[in-house]
């Protein structure tokens with residue numbers, strides 16, 4: 001079986017000026033240049049994408065956007081298309097973050113369109129799913145996740161093809177920005193469930209290649225335990241990705 005390469009991705013959300021974004025990515029680049037065996041990605045706000053791309057230069061940091069529109073161009077005021085993201089240097093795009101789902105009312109059907117648009121262009125989607133605290137406490141975690149997977153990956157299911165480069169992120173809503181992390185066992189249980197779902201709905205080759213990131217209050221002191229689990233292939237990091245020191249410690253999880 002092909003080994004999945006760990007990925008540590010920083011979601012900067014609506015934070016950092018262009019200057020601060022450049023400073024941060026330069027510091028990350030300078031300290032990860034020799035690093036083998038782990039991929040690093042940053043997802044700055046749209047306004048900083050091009051400047052961050054330039055600052056990344058030849059270093060191996062991947063650039064991601066935090067959102068995408070499903071059409072390639074047209075009368076969609078305020079939206080950004082995948083081709084525009086590629087023009088700015090993006091190779092990846094976060095889709096369906098729980099903040100987009102809850103604050104901006106994005107449904108799994110919209111997320112499905114976005115994933116399809118990204119894949120058509122060759123942009124790697126980092127597609128987020130996760131349950132709320134109420135759903136977890138009500139014993140609905142797996143039903144909720146199954147429904148999010150079915151609806152958000154509907155186009156892939158119709159085509160009977162999921163690009164193996166697709167990245168999924170399990171982000172329990174109750175763990176995002178709260179300081180509460182799923183235990184490594186809780187996260188592993190869900191990651192295994194997701195991988196089995198891919199196996200059932202696509203094939204075992206795809207299931208073994210798709211990377212599944214964990215997100216939700218990942219910090220330098222919990223990353224190693226999370227990464228020790230078989231089906232956890234990396235992390236989507238919010239708060240702790242805004243400071244070079246904490247993000248670099250997370251990237252260097254296997255030295256801890």
Ligand code: PEP
Pocket residue numbers: 011171175176177178179215216217218236237238239240
């Ligand atoms: C996120 O927003 O994707 C996230 C995981 O945030 P935090 O690490 O701050 O919980």
